[in-house]
Amino acid sequence: MNEKELILKLKLGEEPAFKLLVQNYQDRVYYSVLNILQNASEAEDTAQETFIQVFESINSFKEESSLATWIYRIAVRKALEKIRKQKNRQRLHSIVPWWMPSEQKSIDAVYLNPGISNEHKEKATIIYKAIGALPNNQRIAFTLIRVQGMKYEEVSDIMQLSIKAIESLLSRAKENLKNKLQNYYYS
Amino acid sequence: MKPISNEQLENDLALFSTMEVVNAPDFFYTRLSARMEKDSISNELRFTIKPILIICALALFLFMNSLLLKEDTNIVKTNPNQNIEALAAAYDQNISN
Numbered sequence: 001m002n003e004k005e006l007i008l009k010l011k012l013g014e015e016p017a018f019k020l021l022v023q024n025y026q027d028r029v030y031y032s033v034l035n036i037l038q039n040a041s042e043a044e045d046t047a048q049e050t051f052i053q054v055f056e057s058i059n060s061f062k063e064e065s066s067l068a069t070w071i072y073r074i075a076v077r078k079a080l081e082k083i084r085k086q087k088n089r090q091r092l093h094s095i096v097p098w099w100m101p102s103e104q105k106s107i108d109a110v111y112l113n114p115g116i117s118n119e120h121k122e123k124a125t126i127i128y129k130a131i132g133a134l135p136n137n138q139r140i141a142f143t144l145i146r147v148q149g150m151k152y153e154e155v156s157d158i159m160q161l162s163i164k165a166i167e168s169l170l171s172r173a174k175e176n177l178k179n180k181l182q183n184y185y186y187s
Numbered sequence: 188m189k190p191i192s193n194e195q196l197e198n199d200l201a202l203f204s205t206m207e208v209v210n211a212p213d214f215f216y217t218r219l220s221a222r223m224e225k226d227s228i229s230n231e232l233r234f235t236i237k238p239i240l241i242i243c244a245l246a247l248f249l250f251m252n253s254l255l256l257k258e259d260t261n262i263v264k265t266n267p268n269q270n271i272e273a274l275a276a277a278y279d280q281n282i283s284n
Contacts, residue, residue: 022216030211044212048208055223115207127199147203178190181199 009129010058022051026166029075035143036109038132046082050075060143065157072158076112076140083136130180138173 001009003019009017009054017152029050053074061070087147093171116124131139141159144150156163 017252019216023221026211026215027208029210030215034209040212044218045217047211047215048222051219052223052226113206113209115209116202117205117207120202120205124202127202146200147206149204174193174196175190178196180195181196182190 003168007058007061007063007067010055018051018055019069021054025071026051028068029071032058032072032073032081032148033075035113035147036140038075038113038128040114042082042086046075046078047187049078053078057108069154069157072154073160076144080140084141126181127177128185130177133180134173134176139168142173142177145170162179 001018006017006021024121026047030043030047033046033050034040037043037046050071061067065073096131109183111128112121112125113128133143134142137159141155144158145152150158152163152166156166159166161169
């Protein structure tokens with residue numbers, strides 16, 4: 001089944017088409033949000049929310065971009081919402097520590113991508129922590145391009161920014177990372 | 188302390204090129220469809236319960252209103268002299284002409 005047929009069947013609300021769509025994109029969406037959110041359970045939750053949103057708003061999909069780009073765009077937006085909520089919770093926790101005691105766990109949590117080999121685990125943990133501390137747009141652009149290996153054009157379509165803007169985000173992200181990682185090298 | 192060099196950063200980031208792709212957890216679609224079903228049931232329930240709750244609240248409001256109105260008419264119906272007489276009797280006074 002080609003993409004046009006799949007979209008048509010999705011618009012008709014056919015469940016097998018939706019199942020096929022999920023099976024085709026679940027790994028890519030999950031891997032992207034996992035790298036952005038750095039938390040397996042939140043990544044699964046966000047991936048699910050992405051597909052629910054796809055199912056609910058497929059009729060508003062105007063086919064101006066590819067289906068994959070549209071799905072990624074939703075996934076990135078959902079991941080951003082999660083990051084914002086997480087930051088708000090952490091901010092509230094720093095003001096009123098007794099209000100949400102479980103939040104301390106998420107602040108202290110150390111993320112390690114399961115795809116990283118044992119020899120690189122220590123370094124990867126530090127780099128992920130530094131990436132997690134980047135401003136949201138830099139974090140997303142950097143993760144999609146440098147961690148996941150996407151092309152600039154793809155990320156530009158997903159983030160709805162020009163390639164120049166993506167390049168600028170990436171360069172600023174690298175500068176920030178260099179500053180953040182100096183503590184690791186010189187401590 | 189000076190920031191690390193571009194070379195050092197690139198060396199560090201090279202570890203991502205050897206990273207294995209992580210797939211979605213097993214039974215992802217099963218869990219997703221269960222969640223969608225649960226969401227649709229709770230949505231349906233919400234849309235069913237909402238009018239029922241509104242009607243109940245309206246009925247309660249009308250009932251309380253009718254009770255108050257009934258009480259009001261009862262007060263109006265009682266002879267106004269009765270109240271004055273009762274007050275006078277309490278103070279051992281006589282109000283008859």
